[in-house]
Amino acid sequence: MERRMSVVQVIPLGGVGEIGKNCTAVREGEDIVLIDCGLSFPDEDMMGVDIVIPDFTYLVENADKVRGVFLTHAHEDHVGGLPYLLKQIRVPVYCTEFTQALIRQKLEERLTRDRIDIRVFKPGDIIQAGKLSVEPVRVTHSIPENCSMAIRTSHGIVLFTGDFKFDFTPVDGKLANITRFGELGVEGVVALFSDSTNVDRTGWGPSESTVTEGLRAVFTSAPGRVLITTFASNIHRLQQAYDVAAETGRKVAVIGRRMEQNVDICERLGYLKVPKETRIRLDEVQNYPDDKLVIFTTGSQGEPMSALVQMSKGTYGRMQIKRGDTLAYSARPIPGNEGAIWRTINRLFEQGCRVVYDSPTPIHVSGHAYQEELKMMVNLTRPYY
Ligand SMILES: [Zn+2]
Numbered sequence: 001m002e003r004r005m006s007v008v009q010v011i012p013l014g015g016v017g018e019i020g021k022n023c024t025a026v027r028e029g030e031d032i033v034l035i036d037c038g039l040s041f042p043d044e045d046m047m048g049v050d051i052v053i054p055d056f057t058y059l060v061e062n063a064d065k066v067r068g069v070f071l072t073h074a075h076e077d078h079v080g081g082l083p084y085l086l087k088q089i090r091v092p093v094y095c096t097e098f099t100q101a102l103i104r105q106k107l108e109e110r111l112t113r114d115r116i117d118i119r120v121f122k123p124g125d126i127i128q129a130g131k132l133s134v135e136p137v138r139v140t141h142s143i144p145e146n147c148s149m150a151i152r153t154s155h156g157i158v159l160f161t162g163d164f165k166f167d168f169t170p171v172d173g174k175l176a177n178i179t180r181f182g183e184l185g186v187e188g189v190v191a192l193f194s195d196s197t198n199v200d201r202t203g204w205g206p207s208e209s210t211v212t213e214g215l216r217a218v219f220t221s222a223p224g225r226v227l228i229t230t231f232a233s234n235i236h237r238l239q240q241a242y243d244v245a246a247e248t249g250r251k252v253a254v255i256g257r258r259m260e261q262n263v264d265i266c267e268r269l270g271y272l273k274v275p276k277e278t279r280i281r282l283d284e285v286q287n288y289p290d291d292k293l294v295i296f297t298t299g300s301q302g303e304p305m306s307a308l309v310q311m312s313k314g315t316y317g318r319m320q321i322k323r324g325d326t327l328a329y330s331a332r333p334i335p336g337n338e339g340a341i342w343r344t345i346n347r348l349f350e351q352g353c354r355v356v357y358d359s360p361t362p363i364h365v366s367g368h369a370y371q372e373e374l375k376m377m378v379n380l381t382r383p384y385y
Contacts, residue, residue, distance in 0.1 A: 008153045010191065014038065014054035020077040020334075023054040024160065024193070025066075028153050031130030032062060034069045034091075035149050035160045039080030053081040056088055063089040067129035068119075070136070071095035072162030073146040074102040074233055083110040092117045094127055094134070098145035101265050102233060123147055123177065137184070139176040140167040142208065142367025143233050144271050148181075156190035159381055163195050165366070166373045169207045171236035172271075181380040192383035197368035205370040206362065208236050214363035215244045215328065218356050224290035224324030226250065227353075229300040229308050230331045230364070232258040235266050237330055237364075238296060239273065245294045246275035253282045255319060256298025256307040263296065282318055290324060300331035302340025309340075312347035323352030330363045 008028045014021035020040025026033050040052045059066055069091055071079055082093065082103065087110075095103070097120050107116050121127060123138035131154075136147035141163045151158045166176055198205065219226055230237045245252050252274075254263050266272040267279075285293060299308025308327075310316035327348055333341050345355050356363060369377065 006154055008155050008158065008190075010158065010193070011058065013056070013058065014040070014081075021052060021054050021081060022078050023081060025059065026132070026151050026153075026158055027062075027065070028132060029130075030065050031067055031132045032059070032065045033067055033129045033132055033134055033151060034059065035151075036072055036078040036162070037069055037081040037085050038075070038077040040077060051080065053084050056085050059085065060088050063091075065130075066091045067132065068127070068134070069093045070127075070134050070149050071099050071103075072136075072149060072160065073141060073143050074099040075143055075163065075231075078163070079103050083107055086111055086115050090115065090117070092119050094119050094121050096121065096123075096136075096145040096147065098269070098271060101269055102262065105261065105265075124180075137177050137180050138174060139164040140170050140174070140208075141165060142231070142236070144172055144174075144235050150184055150189075153190070156188040156384070157184055158191050159184060159189050159193065159383065161192070161194045161377060163197070163368060164373075164377070165205050165369045166376060167205075167207045167209075169209045171209050171239055178380065181377065185380050185382040189381045189383040191385040192378065192381055194374060194377055195368055196374070198366055198370050199374060201366075201370040202372075203370055204372045205368070206365045208365060208367070209240070211237060211330070211363055211365055212240045212244060214359055214361040215241055215330070216248070217359065217361050218326065218328045218363060219244050219248045219250060219294070222291070222326040222354075224322070224326065225293045225295060226326050226328060227295045227297055227308070228328040228330055229297050231300060232256070232262045232298055234331075235262070235271050238263065238266075241294065241296065241330075242272065242274055242278060246278045250292050250294045251280045251284075251288055252278050252294045252296060253280050253285050254296045255282060256296075259296055259298045259307075285319075290322075295319070299344065300329070300341075301334055301337045302342075302344045304340070309344050312344045312351070314351075321348060321351045321353050325353040327353055327355045328363050329355060329357035332364060332366070 299306030
């Protein structure tokens with residue numbers, strides 16, 4: 001009988017040629033592993049649509065073969081589709097402790113507990129998934145505890161970088177495991193699937209820690225309160241804002257449900273180190289002069305129900321914008337959200353709030369690799385494809 005070589009299939013269910021809903025199945029024989037399970041946000045012409053999720057038909061049809069979902073990191077475009085998948089199939093979810101901390105509550109809000117099976121790994125663990133195995137490798141990005149995934153098949157390693165940049169001065173000091181990428185290259189990477197978000201940007205991207213300087217400039221020059229908005233999961237950004245607030249004698253209050261949740265979880269687990277006596281409750285804000293205050297707020301994407309958007313409309317019950325406020329817009333619009341964001345910023349200007357969004361010392365840097373970093377990944381891992 002003729003012996004057939006087994007085939008490794010890589011099946012993208014989303015995230016290729018678009019930003020968002022990253023979700024890729026890798027199959028060899030009777031085993032399937034899934035890398036990420038994200039959602040994306042609708043374009044402005046998708047009226048009445050709140051979120052977009054991948055088409056899970058293939059996974060539902062092959063549910064008995066899916067050995068696990070492996071999460072590279074906790075961004076919504078990599079994990080946001082999970083509740084919808086887990087409603088349809090039962091499968092263990094593998095991720096870091098940090099990712100687990102951020103997603104568990106969201107899953108429990110939408111699923112019964114018997115459908116949630118989260119297994120925590122550390123970078124460097126090797127997780128058996130049928131005849132395949134998966135090894136998470138630490139890499140840097142705009143959220144803590146980010147991993148690339150090396151899948152061992154009978155043809156060699158299939159490597160997914162996940163979202164990444166090579167940041168040599170990360171805020172938490174946890175460097176990308178460059179040595180390991182080199183070793184995987186020697187072992188044999190048959191195919192590399194790389195983040196390409198910033199493939200059009202030449203050179204090296206700036207380190208996340210350069211943002212401290214920009215925040216310092218805003219915090220010291222602002223005549224009154226500083227409001228800062230960023231992605232609620234950008235813990236390293238919030239850490240820097242905390243540190244600069246303490247350094248400039250300002251207290252920090254946090255508003256917006258997702259921001260409060262994430263800050264609380266990360267403070268408890270030690271991912272956010274809050275300088276002594278810096279955080280205050282929102283109802284304590286009135287006890288301090290305006291130029292001694294910083295407010296972390298949700299709304300960086302112009303989400304209609306977010307604290308920032310409601311404040312810009314004067315409809316937020318817990319706090320109002322006043323003349324002399326400064327908003328540090330420490331984010332970038334996700335494509336599709338530009339209109340909502342600029343309308344929010346315009347309304348803030350109308351109320352006498354200064355908005356800093358494009359300062360000479362940046363208050364935002366990208367979490368994605370520029371051209372030279374992408375070349376470095378290719379050179380380290382030396383993929384066949
Ligand atoms: Zn990401």
